[in-house]
Amino acid sequence: MDVRSSDGSAGDVDYGGIGTGYVNYRRPDPRIAQVIADALGDARKVVNVGAGAGSYESAAPAVTAVEPSETMRAQRSTGLPRAVDAVAENLPFADGEFDGAMTLFSVHQWSDVDVGLREMRRVTRGPVAVLTCDPALVRDFWLYEYAPEVLDTEARRYPAIGTMAEALGGAASVRAVPIPLDCTDGFNEAYYGRPEMLLDPAARQACSAWSFVDDGVRERFTERLRADLDSGAWDARFGHLRSRPYYEGSLVIVRATPHEAQEQGQARGQA
Numbered sequence: 001m002d003v004r005s006s007d008g009s010a011g012d013v014d015y016g017g018i019g020t021g022y023v024n025y026r027r028p029d030p031r032i033a034q035v036i037a038d039a040l041g042d043a044r045k046v047v048n049v050g051a052g053a054g055s056y057e058s059a060a061p062a063v064t065a066v067e068p069s070e071t072m073r074a075q076r077s078t079g080l081p082r083a084v085d086a087v088a089e090n091l092p093f094a095d096g097e098f099d100g101a102m103t104l105f106s107v108h109q110w111s112d113v114d115v116g117l118r119e120m121r122r123v124t125r126g127p128v129a130v131l132t133c134d135p136a137l138v139r140d141f142w143l144y145e146y147a148p149e150v151l152d153t154e155a156r157r158y159p160a161i162g163t164m165a166e167a168l169g170g171a172a173s174v175r176a177v178p179i180p181l182d183c184t185d186g187f188n189e190a191y192y193g194r195p196e197m198l199l200d201p202a203a204r205q206a207c208s209a210w211s212f213v214d215d216g217v218r219e220r221f222t223e224r225l226r227a228d229l230d231s232g233a234w235d236a237r238f239g240h241l242r243s244r245p246y247y248e249g250s251l252v253i254v255r256a257t258p259h260e261a262q263e264q265g266q267a268r269g270q271a
């Protein structure tokens with residue numbers, strides 16, 4: 001979607017249509033929050049692009065949130081600062097205004113990821129952290145056996161990790177983010193060991209990929225998964241996941257620092 005929708009949504013989904021129950025299912029998970037905080041290091045003033053309802057903003061001491069969708073801005077809790085109504089591709093900030101930047105579960109929706117990431121780099125002196133999924137890995141999840149259309153959609157939407165690293169420039173690292181069994185942030189893979197959760201239409205609606213498939217796909221998925229859970233077929237193949245404490249799937253964090261910041265860090269280390 002190139003034009004902003006009636007609620008201001010700027011990405012490839014209209015949160016005016018699917019975003020209302022988001023916070024009930026997508027609560028920040030403390031273990032993932034720690035991974036984000038580690039990536040931001042000692043950055044104090046941080047911009048959160050595609051901030052949604054404000055998940056993970058505790059990862060930095062002072063956060064400026066950017067969020068185009070009114071439906072998502074309206075779900076921010078009263079303790080959080082108001083989000084700026086803007087888009088990644090055109091950030092209303094000066095060069096180097098922030099110590100750090102983060103964008104979480106958002107890049108796959110942007111109309112121009114290269115431009116958006118270059119904007120994040122422009123306004124940030126230190127690390128830029130991108131929490132996203134590796135499109136090369138999204139189909140390796142059991143859900144692919146039940147709703148391949150959903151994960152094919154994800155594989156198309158998520159930008160390649162190498163392309164993002166290039167757009168960010170400087171030095172980039174990529175780390176797999178282990179997903180805890182009781183993950184409170186309900187993206188698809190968060191339910192790796194709790195398949196029953198994906199039978200809940202509201203849980204699915206909190207994962208935007210499901211809005212790209214039609215009712216027939218959702219119905220077939222529900223019928224097949226329910227039947228396999230009832231017969232024990234799901235457990236026979238995937239039941240070991242019910243007690244696996246962490247799952248490494250497609251979730252990754254990309255961290256990029258500008259060359260100057262890296263050189264300064266090394267110089268400090270040598271002093």
Ligand SMILES: C[S@@+](CC[C@H](N)C(=O)[O-])C[C@H]1O[C@@H](n2cnc3c(N)ncnc32)[C@H](O)[C@@H]1O
Pocket residue numbers: 009010011012015026049050051052053054055066067068069072086087088089103104105106109110111208
């Ligand atoms: C899945 S939600 C993630 C929200 C939040 N970061 C979180 O972790 O819960 C994706 C968010 O990205 C926002 N978004 C989509 N396209 C955007 C763009 N071009 N610029 C900035 N934000 C965008 C959406 O409005 C939505 O709030």
